Amino acid sequence: MPGHSGRELARCATRLPAPVRYSQKGMATPTIKNAAAEQGFEYLPLIAGWLVPGAGHFLLRKWGRGALLAASILGMFTLGIAMQGKLYAGAHDILDILGLAGDLGNGLLYLLSRVAGLGADQVQVTTADYGTRFIVVAGLLNVIAAVDAHNLRTGRKS
């Protein structure tokens, strides 16, 4: 500015208010950080994640998380089948109902394995008992992963 000395300019500059930084931390409405999460059917990641392990995260472009979840759940299910674990087919008593509920958490993996005739009908060796638990827990972990994808989709989790 013509007519102003450097000292006056510096004095004016010191009087300027500091730039305000706004933060949404602690505000009532959570921010949806994922741009892809704003489009499409809200429950699609939940359903896709249930049917195919990791697919919910892939839909939300969380490639690393999806790959790790898919590897873990598929690995657990595959090892369960390889150990001759039992795939629950019917609900004869309460334990069978719980086992069937866990197995159904595997989504298409369970259906395809039933169609292909994989898994044992009866547990005859110790490792088959481990395998049965692996299959059930893989289904339960898949449900947790699908719900996590839904939380990412709704913006409840970043």
Next chain:
Amino acid sequence: MFRPSHFAAVVLFALFASVVFGITQRETPRRMVRYGIYCFVLFVGSAVVLSWLMFLIAR
């Protein structure tokens, strides 16, 4: 047919479950790794401790 020992089955179970728990229960990658390791140690550690307890009770 895959026939792991009991301990190998515990380690595999703990590994897979810890990965899923870490990713789904925490938000930042650093905290996911830390929580995953924490869960893995708890899974394997509790299995070892309970095994020793059962061994001592059975004697």
